[in-house]
Amino acid sequence: MNKFSTVKKLVIATLSVGCLFSNYATSLAERMTSSQYVIEFGNFNVTSGEKTSANYKVTDTVGQISPGEYDGSGYVVKAGFQYIYPFRTLSLKISKITIDLSELTYGSFNTDTHTLIVDTNGAGGYAVKASENHPLRLLNTSTDIRDTLCDSGSCDESTAGSWTNANNYGFGFNLSGNDVATDFASTNYFRQFADVSNAETMKTVMSGTGVSVNRNATVTYKASPQATQAAGNYETLVTYQLIATY
């Protein structure tokens, strides 16, 4: 019995180690190819220094290029903010990609939240802009839960307003945290999303200057339906755009 158990353990251990190696085999070094170029590198910092292939050579210059100088090739490529800081990766993180407002009831609010995290890592400033494809819409219909007008009827996609009375039905969002637009005066201040279907352009909801590392804001989505709202699933697509300064 003991002998059998030891053999069994050994077999299981061998199989486990085998599986372990088979998993690791999928994560080898980066090698990017296309029919025209092959670029190999040992780390992800691909834009620092020099990139070469048989066909081309790209040098990212760091530091000031003297005015009026070509290096003989007839071009100068300056990647990043030459006078300020070598280029870095600009990144946007969204903590959750589905917002669930659950079952809505007339006269009460439902909410859901997620976070936006921005890193410019030493680049210049940045802005995060937001929009929606259309107001919350009953699937395959043109029935909407309108964008909120807030309590006084004054808020829109550019300006937040106080919204605490759920009888003032609609859909809106609030931002709190780092670098958020100043019109979000408190967590009771809400805006509409810019409605792309209504030719509205994306509006800035976060912005920062200088070095921005781990800038973190919480987005609260809030909705309340009108008394005669048709039942069903209402949807939209919210898009956040991260754009660096030039």
Added chain:
Amino acid sequence: MVQKNKAATLTFTLVFLTMFGMQPVHAQKADLNIGISPPLTHIIIQPGKSALTTVSLENQGNFDVNLTTNFVDFTSDNKTGIPVLSDNMSFSYMSLQDAEVHLNTPFLLKTGNTKQLVFEVALPENSVEKEYHFSLVTDVEPIQNSLHDQSGTAVSGQIVSNFIITVSRTAKDQGIIELQSFEAPLFLDSLSAITAKVFMHNAGKNTTVTLGNLRIVNVLGNVVYENDFLPENILPGAGRQVFGSESVNKDGEEYKIEQPIRYKGLFLLGPYKLILTYHAPGQEEQKFEHTVFALPISALIFVILVYIVYLLYTKSNLFQGRSRKAKPENGTQHKLDS
């Protein structure tokens, strides 16, 4: 029996670990996390020449994404340096050098992977000297986030990298920096700070940077504040607010960050001259002066208030003193009457 249970437990544990523990964990909580590098590329190029540049996209999220890239022109908002994107692309000499990835067509980027896009700028010989500003806008659609697969509000992202292409025969910086506006008070309180907002305009032909500094000189001729401008890009024909700068060492690298133009002394008094010098890299130095008068307004108000309180206090004492003097006389009178 105990041995058998132990073996079963061990088997289950190892199989569980093998199947799940060693695999990358995919999304109990779906994070979209996308990076782009560099955020800005400036190419100065002669007509008839070609150049290559790269943009890297990195999927740091915990699920695969479909990326769609396209170019659109941008303009300046004349204030912040945040590009204002348009719907069109006017520069037609930029192409993506990739057999598998095409502009305006979604391509897959698996979680943890990076895709390097190689772009070629190839100008015809007869290109005129001009500058183009456009952005590479990358739509990020989480694959598990198809709008039609689920109810609720779906969220997606876009990330933008900017390009400036200067077509120039000489590569000479032809930027001309002009002072667009200078906002500073004429008078201020001695206990407050001197602040200034400076907006510069580029009247030249290409994107350039504002070099120079701002000094504040007191009535004795001493420089009490001096700060170099942070050399940020200003597009030709556009304006931008410029800031002071501060050198910072982060992770062993020296770089500059933006600082507001602000001087706070212990007690400011008299005229302070704000001397602005500025120029583009290929331009002669320009100068602008503005004088701020610091007056002890709050100190004077304080003194006046103290004086008023003193007056009220002394008058009150005087009144009470008279009252005390008057009361015994009345009392005596009362006694006499009774």
